[in-house]
Amino acid sequence: MSGPTLSDVAEAAGVSYATADRVINKRGNVAQKSIDKVRDAVERLGYVRNVAAANLSRRRVYRLAFLIPTGSNAFFSRVRDHIIQSADHLSADSISVRIVDVSAFSVEGLKDSIVDLAGSELDGVAIVGLQSRLLEQPLAELRARGVAVIGLVSDLPVEFRSAYIGIDNKVAGRTAARMTGLAHRGRAGAIQTFVGSMEARDHAERLQGFRDVIAADFPDLTVLDPILTKDDPAVLCKSAANALQSGASVTAFYNVGAGNVGLIEAISTSPGARPFCVVHELVAHSKQALIDNHIDLVIDQRPDVEVNRAFALLRALIDDRELPPMPDLMPTIYVRDNLPADTLNDAMEVQIR
Amino acid sequence: MSGPTLSDVAEAAGVSYATADRVINKRGNVAQKSIDKVRDAVERLGYVRNVAAANLSRRRVYRLAFLIPTGSNAFFSRVRDHIIQSADHLSADSISVRIVDVSAFSVEGLKDSIVDLAGSELDGVAIVGLQSRLLEQPLAELRARGVAVIGLVSDLPVEFRSAYIGIDNKVAGRTAARMTGLAHRGRAGAIQTFVGSMEARDHAERLQGFRDVIAADFPDLTVLDPILTKDDPAVLCKSAANALQSGASVTAFYNVGAGNVGLIEAISTSPGARPFCVVHELVAHSKQALIDNHIDLVIDQRPDVEVNRAFALLRALIDDRELPPMPDLMPTIYVRDNLPADTLNDAMEVQIR
DNA sequence: TCGGAAATGATCGACGTATATCAAAAAATG
DNA sequence: CATTTTTTGATATACGTCGATCATTTCCGA
Numbered sequence: 001m002s003g004p005t006l007s008d009v010a011e012a013a014g015v016s017y018a019t020a021d022r023v024i025n026k027r028g029n030v031a032q033k034s035i036d037k038v039r040d041a042v043e044r045l046g047y048v049r050n051v052a053a054a055n056l057s058r059r060r061v062y063r064l065a066f067l068i069p070t071g072s073n074a075f076f077s078r079v080r081d082h083i084i085q086s087a088d089h090l091s092a093d094s095i096s097v098r099i100v101d102v103s104a105f106s107v108e109g110l111k112d113s114i115v116d117l118a119g120s121e122l123d124g125v126a127i128v129g130l131q132s133r134l135l136e137q138p139l140a141e142l143r144a145r146g147v148a149v150i151g152l153v154s155d156l157p158v159e160f161r162s163a164y165i166g167i168d169n170k171v172a173g174r175t176a177a178r179m180t181g182l183a184h185r186g187r188a189g190a191i192q193t194f195v196g197s198m199e200a201r202d203h204a205e206r207l208q209g210f211r212d213v214i215a216a217d218f219p220d221l222t223v224l225d226p227i228l229t230k231d232d233p234a235v236l237c238k239s240a241a242n243a244l245q246s247g248a249s250v251t252a253f254y255n256v257g258a259g260n261v262g263l264i265e266a267i268s269t270s271p272g273a274r275p276f277c278v279v280h281e282l283v284a285h286s287k288q289a290l291i292d293n294h295i296d297l298v299i300d301q302r303p304d305v306e307v308n309r310a311f312a313l314l315r316a317l318i319d320d321r322e323l324p325p326m327p328d329l330m331p332t333i334y335v336r337d338n339l340p341a342d343t344l345n346d347a348m349e350v351q352i353r
Numbered sequence: 354m355s356g357p358t359l360s361d362v363a364e365a366a367g368v369s370y371a372t373a374d375r376v377i378n379k380r381g382n383v384a385q386k387s388i389d390k391v392r393d394a395v396e397r398l399g400y401v402r403n404v405a406a407a408n409l410s411r412r413r414v415y416r417l418a419f420l421i422p423t424g425s426n427a428f429f430s431r432v433r434d435h436i437i438q439s440a441d442h443l444s445a446d447s448i449s450v451r452i453v454d455v456s457a458f459s460v461e462g463l464k465d466s467i468v469d470l471a472g473s474e475l476d477g478v479a480i481v482g483l484q485s486r487l488l489e490q491p492l493a494e495l496r497a498r499g500v501a502v503i504g505l506v507s508d509l510p511v512e513f514r515s516a517y518i519g520i521d522n523k524v525a526g527r528t529a530a531r532m533t534g535l536a537h538r539g540r541a542g543a544i545q546t547f548v549g550s551m552e553a554r555d556h557a558e559r560l561q562g563f564r565d566v567i568a569a570d571f572p573d574l575t576v577l578d579p580i581l582t583k584d585d586p587a588v589l590c591k592s593a594a595n596a597l598q599s600g601a602s603v604t605a606f607y608n609v610g611a612g613n614v615g616l617i618e619a620i621s622t623s624p625g626a627r628p629f630c631v632v633h634e635l636v637a638h639s640k641q642a643l644i645d646n647h648i649d650l651v652i653d654q655r656p657d658v659e660v661n662r663a664f665a666l667l668r669a670l671i672d673d674r675e676l677p678p679m680p681d682l683m684p685t686i687y688v689r690d691n692l693p694a695d696t697l698n699d700a701m702e703v704q705i706r
Numbered sequence: 707t708c709g710g711a712a713a714t715g716a717t718c719g720a721c722g723t724a725t726a727t728c729a730a731a732a733a734a735t736g
Numbered sequence: 737c738a739t740t741t742t743t744t745g746a747t748a749t750a751c752g753t754c755g756a757t758c759a760t761t762t763c764c765g766a
Binding site for chain 1: 355356401403404405406408409412414435438439441442443445446447524525527528530531532535536537538540562566629649655657658661674675677678679680681683684685686687688689690691692693694
C-alpha cells in the first residue's frame with residue numbers, strides 16, 4: 001500500500017542498505033557503478049523518502065525566520081499576525097519560527113539583518129526584500145550555508161533567492177484600472193493617483209499597470225500625475241482634500257501606496273458626492289471605510305494566503321521535495337459585501353495575547 | 354527542543370507508560386483517578402502527540418473520498434481536477450483519495466452513493482451535498498462508523514456533518530449586486546437575472562443577496578424577474594438574445610447559475626453595445642469571455658482553495674487535532690486583468706494524462 | 707477474608723529512516 | 737605481489753508512537 005522502503009531499493013539494486021543509504025544521503029565514498037544501480041532502482045520502484053520517518057529519526061526541527069519591516073504599517077502587522085498564528089499551529093510539526101524586525105525600506109538595515117542571521121542556525125528564511133546589489137553578498141553566504149531563501153511580498157535580487165511569493169503588482173494596477181474604468185462606463189473623467197515613492201518598485205509597477213489599461217481600454221479617462229505622499233497619511237489627507245475642493249473635475253482616486261487613513265479622513269470630512277475610490281490592502285481602517293461607503297474598492301494581496309504559501313514552500317525547499325499544488329496568488333478585489341469576517345479582529349487578538 | 358513525549362507525561366503523572374497510553378488512546382480499563390492524573394500532566398507539560406510518529410507506527414493511510422456530481426458542468430470538472438492534482442502530491446503523506454461520481458442534483462442518487470460508501474473502509478469523506486431528510490439516515494450510519502463527514506460547495510443537513518466548506522452564497526449575490534451598482538454609478542437601469550432553478554438553495558440565496566443590495570443601495574436600478582434556465586445553455590442563449598433585442602431597456606445581465614456558454618454566445622453574436630454582465634465561476638469559457646470583453650465580471654468560489662481546505666480539514670478531523678488557520682473563503686471577483694494564468698490549462702493537462 | 711475482576715506496570719517488536727561503527731572485500735598503488 | 741586506499745556489507749541504536757502480551761497489584765463484593 002504505502003510505497004517501497006529504502007530496504008526495498010537496496011535489495012532491488014543488489015546492494016546493501018548501507019550503500020543505498022550512502023547514495024541517498026550523499027555521504028560519499030561510493031563507486032559510480034553503485035550510485036547508478038541505486039538511482040536506477042529508485043526510479044524503477046518509484047521510491048520516495050518518507051519525510052516523516054526521516055524527521056523523526058533525526059529529530060529534525062525546521063528553523064525558519066521571517067524578515068519583516070517594522071513600523072506602523074498596518075499591512076505588515078497583518079503579515080506578522082498571520083505568521084504568529086500559523087507558527088502556533090506549526091509547532092506541532094516541529095517548526096520553529098522567528099520574526100526579525102527590519103527597519104523599513106532601508107537597504108542598509110536589511111543587509112545588516114541578513115548578516116545577523118549568520119549567527120543563528122537556520123534552515124530557511126523568507127524576506128520582504130529590496131532590489132539592491134548590496135544584498136547579494138550576504139544572501140549568497142546564507143545560501144552557501146544551506147539556508148533556503150525566498151522573497152516575500154517584495155522580491156530580492158532574482159539570482160539570490162529560490163522563489164518569490166507575492167502578487168504581480170502590474171496586475172494589481174491593471175485590476176484597479178479595470179474597475180475604475182467600469183465604474184465610469186462611458187462617461188469621461190479624471191483620476192487622481194497617489195504614490196508613496198516612485199523608487200518603490202511595487203508602487204511604480206502598479207501605476208504602470210493602471211496607466212496601461214486606462215490608455216488601452218478607457219480613452220475617455222485621464223490619469224492625472226501622481227501626488228507623492230511618502231505613504232504619509234497627513235500628506236494624503238491634505239492633497240486629497242485639495243483635489244476634492246478643486247471643483248468636480250476629479251472623478252476617481254487611486255492610491256497606489258499606503259497611508260489610507262489620511263485619504264479616508266479627507267473623504268469622510270468632505271461634503272457632497274465623492275469620487276470613485278480605489279486603494280490597496282485590506283486592513284482595519286480600509287475595511288471600515290468600505291463599510292462606511294467612504295471608498296469603493298480595496299485591492300488586496302491576501303497576506304494570509306501568502307504566509308501559508310511561504311511555509312509550504314520553505315518546507316518543500318528544505319526537504320528537497322516537489323512543491324505541492326498551491327492556489328494562485330492573484331490580487332483580490334474587496335467591496336463592502338465580500339469582506340472576510342475576521343480579517344483583523346482575530347489577528348488583533350493574537351497580537352494582544 | 355521538541356515537546357515532551359508520552360513517556361514524559363507518564364512520568365510526570367506518576368503512572369506507567371502503558372497507563373498513559375491507555376488514557377491517550379482511550380483503550381478503557383483505566384481508573385478515573387489515573388485518567389485525571391494523566392490529563393493533568395498533559396495539560397501541565399503541554400503534550401501534543403506526535404502524529405507523524407503515530408502514523409508511522411500504525412502504518413496509517415488516510416482513506417478519503419469525494420462525492421462530486423457528474424455531468425458536463427465545467428465547475429465540477431474544475432473541482433475534480435484540483436482533487437486529482439492534490440491527491441497526486443498527498444500520496445506522499447499516505448493519503449489515498451477516491452472520487453465518486455454522483456448523478457447530478459438527484460437526492461436519490463446521492464443517497465445511494467453514500468450508502469455505497471459503507472462497502473469500503475474509509476476515514477473521511479467530502480460531499481457536495483443536498484438538503485434532504487433522505488440523507489440523514491445514511492450519513493448518521495457513516496459517522497457512527499467513525500468516518501469524518503464534511504459538506505463541500507453545497508451543504509448537507511447541518512446536524513449530520515462536521516463542517517461545511519463553501520462560500521456564503523448570499524454574500525456572492527451581494528457582491529455581484531455591488532459591482533453591478535457601481536458600474537451604473539447613478540444612472541438608472543434594469544437588470545435581467547437568470548437562475549437555474551429556484552429550488553437550488555445556492556441559486557435562491559445568490560438572488561436574494563443580489564436583490565437586497567440593489568434595493569438598499571441602488572434605488573435607481575430595477576431587478577427584473579429571473580428567467581428560469583435549468584442551467585441549459587440553449588435556454589440562456591435564446592432568452593438572452595431576446596432581452597438584447599427588446600430595446601435598450603436592459604442595462605445589465607446577472608446569471609446566478611450555470612450555462613454561461615449560451616449567454617456568451619448570445620452576447621458575442623449580438624451587434625452593438627451590450628449590457629454590463631456578471632456571471633459565476635471561472636472556467637474555460639467564462640475566462641475566455643472576460644478576455645474577449647463579452648462579459649465584465651466573474652464571481653468565483655476558488656475551488657482550488659476549497660479543495661485544499663477540505664483535505665486539511667479532513668485530516669484534522671480524523672486526527673482529532675485542532676484546525677490549522679485557514680484563509681477565509683470569500684467570493685473572489687475576477688476581471689480580465691487579474692486572471693490566474695493556469696486555471697484551466699494546467700488542470701486540463703492533468704485531466705488528459 | 708477470600709476470590710475474582712479491574713487496573714496497572716513492564717516490556718517487546720514493529721514503522722522507515724538516520725547515523726555510526728567495524729570488519730570484510732575489492733580496487734588501486736607501487 | 738604486498739600494501740594501502742576505497743568501497744562495501746553487516747549490524748546496532750535511536751526517534752515517538754502503537755498495539756500487543758503477561759505478570760502483578762489493587763479493588764470490590766459476597
